[in-house]
Amino acid sequence: MGRGDHESDFVAYYAAHANQLRNTAYLLCGDWHLAEDLTQTAFTKLYQAWHRIERHDVLDQYTRRVLVRAFLDERRRPWRREHATVPGSVDLDAVAPEQGRPDERVVLRTALAQLPKRRRAVLVLRFWADLSVEQVADILGCSAGTVKSQTADGLADLRQVLGGALDDLKRPLGGGRL
Amino acid sequence: MNEIRTICELALDEPGPPLRDGATALAIARRTTARRNRLRAAGSGLAAAAVAGVLVTPAIGGWRSAPAPDQGPSAQTASAGLAPAATTATTRPPSAHAAPADSKNLTRVLKAAVPPGYTVSEVRPASDDKTVHSRKVRLEPGRMLISAHTQVTFRAGGGEGQFMAVILYDGKPYPDGADLCAPVTLPCEVITVNGVPIMVTREHDAERGEVISAVRYLDGGHLFVSSAQGLAPYVPDGNRPPDAADNQPGEKEEHRPPLAAPPLTAQQVAALAADPAMLP
Numbered sequence: 001m002g003r004g005d006h007e008s009d010f011v012a013y014y015a016a017h018a019n020q021l022r023n024t025a026y027l028l029c030g031d032w033h034l035a036e037d038l039t040q041t042a043f044t045k046l047y048q049a050w051h052r053i054e055r056h057d058v059l060d061q062y063t064r065r066v067l068v069r070a071f072l073d074e075r076r077r078p079w080r081r082e083h084a085t086v087p088g089s090v091d092l093d094a095v096a097p098e099q100g101r102p103d104e105r106v107v108l109r110t111a112l113a114q115l116p117k118r119r120r121a122v123l124v125l126r127f128w129a130d131l132s133v134e135q136v137a138d139i140l141g142c143s144a145g146t147v148k149s150q151t152a153d154g155l156a157d158l159r160q161v162l163g164g165a166l167d168d169l170k171r172p173l174g175g176g177r178l
Numbered sequence: 179m180n181e182i183r184t185i186c187e188l189a190l191d192e193p194g195p196p197l198r199d200g201a202t203a204l205a206i207a208r209r210t211t212a213r214r215n216r217l218r219a220a221g222s223g224l225a226a227a228a229v230a231g232v233l234v235t236p237a238i239g240g241w242r243s244a245p246a247p248d249q250g251p252s253a254q255t256a257s258a259g260l261a262p263a264a265t266t267a268t269t270r271p272p273s274a275h276a277a278p279a280d281s282k283n284l285t286r287v288l289k290a291a292v293p294p295g296y297t298v299s300e301v302r303p304a305s306d307d308k309t310v311h312s313r314k315v316r317l318e319p320g321r322m323l324i325s326a327h328t329q330v331t332f333r334a335g336g337g338e339g340q341f342m343a344v345i346l347y348d349g350k351p352y353p354d355g356a357d358l359c360a361p362v363t364l365p366c367e368v369i370t371v372n373g374v375p376i377m378v379t380r381e382h383d384a385e386r387g388e389v390i391s392a393v394r395y396l397d398g399g400h401l402f403v404s405s406a407q408g409l410a411p412y413v414p415d416g417n418r419p420p421d422a423a424d425n426q427p428g429e430k431e432e433h434r435p436p437l438a439a440p441p442l443t444a445q446q447v448a449a450l451a452a453d454p455a456m457l458p
Contacts, residue, residue: 007204010200010204010207011200011201011203011204012200014200014203014204015200018197018200018203019197022194022197023190023194026189026190026194027186027189027190030189030321032194032195033195035194036194036195036197036198039197040198040203040206040207043203043207044206044207044210044211047204047207047208047211048207048211048214106322107324107327107344108185108188108189109185109188109189110321110322110323110324110346111185111324112185112186112189113321114323114324123182124182124186126182127182127183127186128182128183128186155182158181158182158185160278160305160307161278161324162324163278163281163302163305
């Protein structure tokens with residue numbers, strides 16, 4: 001397969017999967033711009049590995065693994081913990097904007113964002129992406145037992161933050177409820 | 179775990195910016211790969227030079243660290259997660275440091291505010307957890323911690339409305355003297371109740387009717403109170419990954435229409451937000 005074929009396949013795969021991968025990234029990091037960066041990082045690594053991947057049925061799992069590990073790595077880099085003191089930074093803005101009113105989406109998103117990042121990743125991968133314990137363990141590079149314990153811990157964390165409202169979400173409810 | 183999926187769906191309810199197209203993504207991937215290859219080649223050259231005994235000395239000026247930014251007193255205080263000392267206010271604003279158990283205060287006040295003739299149908303949640311977030315916690319921009327929250331749903335004449343109150347901690351100092359409505363795009367007014375300025379916004383949609391929200395800024399966060407004439411029906415997002423299993427239960431909770439009239443006026447919602455009984 002020539003480079004042209006390889007690149008057209010890559011672009012086709014991107015068109016089919018980039019949006020859902022970016023949604024997953026957004027659920028992990030809570031920031032659309034960072035989600036875009038993480039998605040691009042994942043697809044760049046996929047591009048570099050494309051010619052080495054013979055079984056394309058594993059592409060989804062490979063891409064998710066790159067994305068999640070990039071997310072975990074991004075937050076370890078020191079420069080990610082540094083924030084310029086410009087308008088929009090937490091240090092100088094006196095008024096919490098969020099258009100003035102945190103609605104239910106903001107509360108739920110905030111609750112999810114409060115989880116430690118690995119627990120958040122486990123919950124998103126298991127219950128949003130519907131991956132098995134083994135698939136999540138492969139992505140995170142840990143044991144199935146660790147995934148199970150992180151799942152339980154993440155749910156406990158969410159329950160602590162949201163209280164009975166978390167159980168309320170087990171069934172479809174009227175918007176406006178937590 | 180439908181509750182986690184529901185949280186994810188609601189979090190994705192607001193669409194993100196347009197995704198870059200495939201050609202752009204490919205171009206970036208090509209450039210990154212080419213740069214990586216150049217760096218690898220350069221690394222090989224440096225390694226060869228080191229083996230040959232070549233000393234690489236950086237130019238001093240080019241490697242000098244950037245000077246530390248001159249932080250004013252307020253910036254220093256904020257970076258430590260504390261609010262600056264008030265310079266003009268005579269009294270310190272109340273703190274946003276609340277525990278989940280403080281939700282009971284919120285619930286008590288909201289239940290008492292339900293107008294006569296309405297029946298309270300649901301109150302959520304209740305917690306005895308008295309853990310308070312550390313003042314040293316550092317939050318990234320835009321992040322907030324939920325300290326306490328409650329929702330009170332009530333019915334009358336076949337309709338259903340809801341009050342909600344949340345204490346959010348964001349580590350930001352009290353916006354003393356700021357125009358509270360400046361960052362808000364919704365119709366906004368500042369209502370002062372017993373000397374406490376409350377930012378009040380209104381919005382109206384067909385599903386929820388009139389929604390009046392009030393924000394009382396606190397030291398390190400704010401108290402948010404809303405009064406909704408109705409509740410929006412839940413609509414699951416169909417834009418999920420193709421390999422996601424569809425295990426949402428089939429049954430839907432009965433959706434009731436909004437109340438015949440908004441349960442509270444803007445002044446009343448502002449008074450709720452200013453009520454000291456709501457504070458931790």
